[in-house]
Amino acid sequence: MHGDDEVTVDLRFSSSNDEVTELCFEPVGTTFRMNRNDVIYLRIPVSAVPNLEIIMWQNGIGVWVAPYPGEYIILDGNKVELDRL
Known part of the structure; x- marks a missing residue:
């Protein structure tokens, strides 16, 4: 695990097409379905x-x-x- 005082960055993921886009975080397989212009961030x-x-x-x-x-x-x-992953 990382320390609480470590600098983080928010990585932005979005869908730009008209179909549903699946965003999957591995190795656990946490998956989100995004529609056009939906945004999900990963703070890392x-x-x-x-x-x-x-x-x-x-x-x-x-x-x-x-x-x-x-x-x-x-x-x-x-x-x-x-x-959380």
């Missing part, structure tokens, strides 16, 4: 950013966080906490 320690793996495909985004477990917070478009 800056030190963990180089370990991120982001994979995109038609109507899907996969985000692998490492190290796991860690202090990763999923936020909605208003930056209200939805879940």
